[in-house]
Amino acid sequence: MSEGDVLLLTLRIDTGVDRPPFMDRVSVGGPYKPQQLAGLDLLGIDRSWYVPEIGYDRERSEVFVRVRFVEPAAVEFKLDGQHRAVAFAVDDTVAVWRYLYVDRPVLVDRLARSGFAVRLFEHGESGQVVLVAATRSE
Incomplete structure (x- = not known):
């Protein structure tokens, strides 16, 4: 990226x-x-x-x-x-x-270990579908 x-x-x-x-x-x-x-x-x-x-x-x-x-x-x-x-x-x-198939903490941790910082974690109406925005860690 x-x-x-x-x-x-x-x-x-x-x-x-x-x-x-x-x-x-x-x-x-x-x-x-x-x-x-x-x-x-x-x-x-x-x-x-x-x-x-x-x-x-x-x-x-x-x-x-x-x-x-x-x-x-x-x-x-x-x-x-x-x-x-x-x-x-x-x-x-x-x-x-x-x-x-992960929960929120595992997903955030996996992204962090891959060099990303989560900027947005938004749940959809069902609560099970999420939109995640991440950028490269600085």
Whole structure:
């Protein structure tokens, strides 16, 4: 960013109100968006070989979608004449999507550690969506 630029973020933050059930326990089978599994489809991993799970990792402040394999699976990659295989056993998990879901103090701290000073932190009508304006720390 150049001097005088402003970083604007609009995002949903964790307020502790109206948390989905998966915030307290992993939900097997969804809800997930089909595009979150598209990478596995492109690798030729059959959807009957795994079960999608959605949950919340409190340590990382992330909502995640992962798959848990119910059948062993292997994928072979070929690139520039080289081969590499990756195998998954039953109960192995692979994260396929993550979304940062933080509360106000964590967001402000992460911005500060990245060299930004928060200049505006405005809650929307719902209280869960915020507009944040930050500039480079001086």
